[in-house]
Amino acid sequence: MDFAFDEDQEELRRTVRAFLEATAPEAETRRTMETEAGYDQALWRRMGSELGLQGLAIPEEHGGAGAGPVEVGLVMEEMGRAMLCAPYLASAVQATTALLHSDDEEARTELLPALAAGEQVATLALTEDSARWNREGVTLTARAGADGGWLLDGHKTFVLDGAQADVVLTVARATDGIGIFLVAGDAPGLTRTTLPTLDLTRRQARLEYRDVPARRLRTRGDGWELVEVVLRHSAVALAAEQVGVASRALEMAVEYAKVRHQFGRAIGSFQAVKHLLADSLMEVESARAAAYAALLSAQNGEGDLPMAASLAKSLCSDASVKVTQDNIQVHGGIGFTWEHPAHLYFKRAKTSQLLLGDSAYHRELLAQAIGV
Amino acid sequence: MDISYPPEAEAFREEVKDFLAEQLPADWPGIGALDEEPAWEFSRKWRELLAERGYLSVTWPREHGGRGLSKLHQVVLMEELAQAGVPFGMPHDTFGVKMLANTLLRWGSEEQKKHFLPRILAGEDVWCQGYSEPDAGSDLASLTTRAELDGDEWVINGQKVWTSGAHHSDWIFVLARTNQEAPKHGGISFLLVPLNQPGVEVRPFRMMSGQLHFNEVFFTDARTRADLVVGGVDNGWTVAQSLLGVERGEEAATNPILFKAELERLIELARMYGKDRDPVIRQRIAWCWAKVETMRNLGYRILTGWLKGAAPGPESSIAKLYWSEYHLQVTDLAMDIMGMHAQVPVGRPPLRTFRADDPGAANSSGSWSTTYLVARSGTIYAGTSQVQRNILAEKVLGLPREPRAAQK
Structure with missing residues (x-):
């Protein structure tokens, strides 16, 4: 019985935290979120070459560390704490999971080493204007072209880091079912537009496809099954990120409540504030327990992953929105300003709650998974 | 991360x-299936x-009639009893076996242990708790x-309440004040008092369920032997505090079992009522499910710390707050599922006074509406x-204490 990270995992956490504190303080987040790319490419390469963060879940023969979802989740948690601007969820989780669980060793050999090293970025393009996370939402079409290739027509939107990615794994409808197609970021016929996002620390893009040449990723069975696997692993990783976002927001609120004085007392000595923060602590601890259980389930490839993923996604998202919102409340007027970081955490929490399906959607999936 | 138990616990x-x-x-449905008297x-x-x-x-140590096993063994036992739908002793064992015996093992004199422990076990x-x-509530x-x-006896005067x-x-x-001069927490002693005596009057009262x-227990010149103080005169606050948390590790493991069984029963209730x-x-069922699963995982985290020897600390407040607040919600959901039928209680109320009804209990408005009130x-x-x-x-968060009112 040891529901805690082991020593290697704790060492990884300490390393990542120290690295991010040194290289990505708030000032860097604010600088980076205003840049066109939305992330620091030099830092991304260092994360790959010095720490190997992008390749944690990638086997050693493809240039990774051969660890798994627990380690990836731990990194997501730390990146959430640091409010890092980086395409980690898109590239190291979504695209990497799709490749790892595909039946396409050739694609793995070709793409994974560059992703692991931080030399390239990949993403998954699934949602369209209907903003649906299910199979029916996929209307972009794939038709067979010359010499075994494919041509894609349609659009995708809300694509994480879609304007920056070197490779876009595009979910499309072919005559024989749903497939995942590898599209180069600079492919002819592909138009990419960065969307104005509420959360400036994670880029999204709209992609228009006009006869875009693509290669089909080989999958076991229908491609949608693989998309579901990717969505579950992404939900678990994002839940872990929410734990980091929420726990840092709680720390901020507690630090402030100890030093801010009104009526001659630290505001944290008033029960109205104490109870708000105690409830936030409950939310953070619950979210942590749910996220870690889901990471363990993802790591062990257990059959309860659909349940654990939807549970963690809804519970951790709701917790993070509440805690980041209460952080603003505890800070009072200053918490509502652009200068204070509280809004960065709140916006990340809320947009992540909506991303990959909102909490009501995941609770319905959970109800189905438990047989109701 | 590993949430399995070590081999000796599994054995x-x-x-x-x-x-x-x-x-x-073989087809034992749980004690809840029995009527009141047979139960x-x-x-x-x-x-x-x-x-x-x-x-x-x-x-408990072997010399006091125990098996000398670890806390984890106790957790495993409680898990299996909860799974099987059988109780750990009678309701009063909460006070005798769990609370007082553990207190005596930690603080009692040899004479107290030798006299009381076998009698508690048998x-x-x-026992009850005063x-x-x-x-004096919170x-x-x-x-x-x-x-x-007074000579070789304590003479006790005052009133206790909520005495289960x-x-x-x-x-x-x-807990009685034995030193009027000492500071608030310093002048309290932990005394063992026989109830069957003229100076003690017990008046039961009805709960809203x-x-x-x-x-209520009234003491009017009630008496007990001078040596029936546990852990030293004026040391009762420390003795009482050490008890908190004794059960927490077990509860961390058993509450999720109890509440999962209750929730499964609620899902069946939802089907019954269409x-x-x-x-x-x-949505509300899924929310409850997420809460109960998370209760289990929070429990594993608490258990991990507990087994590594961390003293039971404020995390026990997380567990208490978590389950009690959850229980308000799930019982409210049961009432909403039953609708008008909920306000017409049919069938017997739960046998146990607190928390969920027992495994095997009928899925009745009588069971749920009482549980709803008791929650x-x-x-x-x-x-x-x-x-x-x-x-x-x-x-946990280290926020400043509330300024205290001046002491009388």
Whole structure:
């Protein structure tokens, strides 16, 4: 019985935290979120070459560390704490999971080493204007072209880091079912537009496809099954990120409540504030327990992953929105300003709650998974 | 990360499973399936059997009739009993076996241990707890029941309240003020007092659920022997504090089992009332499921710390706050599922006074509506939700203490 990270995992956490504190303080987040790319490419390469963060879940023969979802989740948690601007969820989780669980060793050999090293970025393009996370939402079409290739027509939107990615794994409808197609970021016929996002620390893009040449990723069975696997692993990783976002927001609120004085007392000595923060602590601890259980389930490839993923996604998202919102409340007027970081955490929490399906959607999936 | 138990605990689990398989019928639905009288009869016999096999005293040292096993063994036992739908002793064993015996093992004199422990185990003495007073609830240390030495006896005067089961008990362990000069927490002693004497009057009163459970206990020149003080005169606050948390590790493991069984019963209730396709009800069921699963995982985290030897600390407030607040919600959902039928209780109320009804209980409005009412007490007893939040804010988050009112 040891529901805690082991020593290697704790060492990884300490390393990542120290690295991010040194290289990505708030000032860097604010600088980076205003840049066109939305992330620091030099830092991304260092994360790959010095720490190997992008390749944690990638086997050693493809240039990774051969660890798994627990380690990836731990990194997501730390990146959430640091409010890092980086395409980690898109590239190291979504695209990497799709490749790892595909039946396409050739694609793995070709793409994974560059992703692991931080030399390239990949993403998954699934949602369209209907903003649906299910199979029916996929209307972009794939038709067979010359010499075994494919041509894609349609659009995708809300694509994480879609304007920056070197490779876009595009979910499309072919005559024989749903497939995942590898599209180069600079492919002819592909138009990419960065969307104005509420959360400036994670880029999204709209992609228009006009006869875009693509290669089909080989999958076991229908491609949608693989998309579901990717969505579950992404939900678990994002839940872990929410734990980091929420726990840092709680720390901020507690630090402030100890030093801010009104009526001659630290505001944290008033029960109205104490109870708000105690409830936030409950939310953070619950979210942590749910996220870690889901990471363990993802790591062990257990059959309860659909349940654990939807549970963690809804519970951790709701917790993070509440805690980041209460952080603003505890800070009072200053918490509502652009200068204070509280809004960065709140916006990340809320947009992540909506991303990959909102909490009501995941609770319905959970109800189905438990047989109701 | 590894949430499996070590082999010695799993070996013990097998032993307990074998014991249960041997003692219970194959189709045993849980004690909840029995009517009131047969259930009490079963409980009494079951308790004797547990005591005889050493299952009431798993962690006690061998010289006191225990098996000398670890806390984890106790957790495993509690898990298996909860899974099987059988109780750990009688309701009063919470006070005798769990609270007083553990206190005596830690603080008692050799004479106290030798005299009381075998009697507790055999069920010869039934115990209750005398802590709260009309003017000392959350602020327990302001209690005013006092005890004064008169020769070789303590003379006790004052009143206790919320005394569970006093009307069926032989003895009460009492926190009483033995030093009027000492600071609030410093002048309290932990005394063992026989109930059957002229100076003690026990008055039961009815809870809002209609059940008789609590009592007022009045002490008017009640007496007990001078040597029946546990852990030293004026040291009662420390003794009482050390008890908190004794059960927490077990509860971390057993609450999720109890509440999962209750939730499965609620899902069945939703099907019975044709509400399982209602999207709002589905959302609320899924929310409850997420809470109970997370209760289990929070429990593993608490258990991990507990087994690594961390003293039971403020995380026990997380567990208490978590389950009691959850229980308000799930019982409210049950009422909403039953709708108009909920306000017409049919069928017997739960046999156990607190938390969920027992496994096997009929899925009736009588069961759920009582549980719904009783759930309102969960956020009050054993430390209100507000006190738990204060503890979390001050002990875990390190926020400044509330300025105290000047002492009288």
